[in-house]
Amino acid sequence: AQKVTQAQTEISVVEKEDVTLDCVYETRDTTYYLFWYKQPPSGELVFLIRRNSFDEQNEISGRYSWNFQKSTSSFNFTITASQVVDSAVYFCALGSGNTGKLIFGQGTTLQVKP
Amino acid sequence: GAVVSQHPSWVICKSGTSVKIECRSLDFQATTMFWYRQFPKQSLMLMATSNEGSKATYEQGVEKDKFLINHASLTLSTLTVTSAHPEDSSFYICSARDPGQGLVGTEAFFGQGTRLTVV
Numbered sequence: 749a750q751k752v753t754q755a756q757t758e759i760s761v762v763e764k765e766d767v768t769l770d771c772v773y774e775t776r777d778t779t780y781y782l783f784w785y786k787q788p789p790s791g792e793l794v795f796l797i798r799r800n801s802f803d804e805q806n807e808i809s810g811r812y813s814w815n816f817q818k819s820t821s822s823f824n825f826t827i828t829a830s831q832v833v834d835s836a837v838y839f840c841a842l843g844s845g846n847t848g849k850l851i852f853g854q855g856t857t858l859q860v861k862p
Numbered sequence: 863g864a865v866v867s868q869h870p871s872w873v874i875c876k877s878g879t880s881v882k883i884e885c886r887s888l889d890f891q892a893t894t895m896f897w898y899r900q901f902p903k904q905s906l907m908l909m910a911t912s913n914e915g916s917k918a919t920y921e922q923g924v925e926k927d928k929f930l931i932n933h934a935s936l937t938l939s940t941l942t943v944t945s946a947h948p949e950d951s952s953f954y955i956c957s958a959r960d961p962g963q964g965l966v967g968t969e970a971f972f973g974q975g976t977r978l979t980v981v
Contacts, residue, residue, distance in 0.1 A: 785972075791953055793906075793972040839905065848894055848959030848970045852906045 750775045752842050754853035761830055762861050769825040769856045771840030777801075781843040782816065782823045783850065788836045796838075799823060830860045865889055866958050868973025875946055875980055883941045883976045885956030891936035892958035896970065897929075900953040912939040946980040953977050 751774040761767045773782065780801045786794040797807060799816050807814050811828045827834055837857050841850040865888040875881050885895055895912040910931055911919040918931035928950075930942040939958075943950055957970040 791955075791975045791977065793955065793975075795972075843970070847911075848957070849896060849908060849911060850906075850957070850970055851908070854905045 750777075750842055750844065750851050752840055752851055752853035754838075754840055754856050756856045757854070758857045758859070760859045760861065763832055764829050765860075766826060766828050767830050767858065767860075769827075769838050769840075769858070771823045771825065771853060773821050773823065773840070773842045775842060775844060777844040779844070783841040783843065784814065784823075784825050785839045785841065786836045787839060787855070793839070796825075827858075830858075832860050832862055834858060835860045866892075866956065866971045866973045868956055868976055870976055871974060872977040873979070875978070877947055877980055878945055880942055880944045881946055881978060883943075883954055883956075883978075885939045885941070885958065885973050887937045887958045887960075887971075890958075890960040892939075892960065893936060895933060895939040895956055895958045897931065897939075897941050898955050898957070900955065900975075902953075906955065909941075914939075943978065946978070948980045951978055951980045 753772045755770055759767060782799045784796040786796055797814055804816050804818055813826045815824045835858055837855045839855045840853040843850045867886045867888055869884045873881055893914045897909045898906040899909050900906045908921050909924045912931045912933040914933045914936050920926045928944055933939040953975050955975040956973045959970050
């Protein structure tokens, strides 16, 4: 069975703090894809990153960084020097093969206070 | 990047009426589109996979007679909520895969979502 677990339901930090959002996944597929999306209050899903199962390189994009560890089936997301505009719900998702179908985690609500 | 447009953004309807939501791929042909539902403060749950020219594939527990999906062209899929009831009030969002990206590009492009309120 495929599953994505985001154990942190809500996180609250003060602006400029670093924050890590955890994501653990389960799959029996050898080829799969992991995603992070941001969902602001307006509801649309903002694509942040896609990582393929055969590429364990970590990635940094500005204040965002992602740590992919196949050994622990985790794909964690870190925001450095958080800002109020980072406040949103963040979803980790798992896609298998080339279907385009995604399984989402429960989401983590991040609140960044000024 | 590829763009998926969803319409309307929000809709309020009376209980017992039907509502149609459109999902269009604007700059690519999507043989497959997906419909998700999100209840307040919950995750996105896949409802069905919409295949151009054939019947949709529904996930377990989703009533296909209530949520009618039509994918008549390569750029348009529609979701019709029939005989809507207050418990159908939710955020519905579609996604489409650009087959031009090949096997590696399984990124699904999402529409803006439709917030349905049934009163």
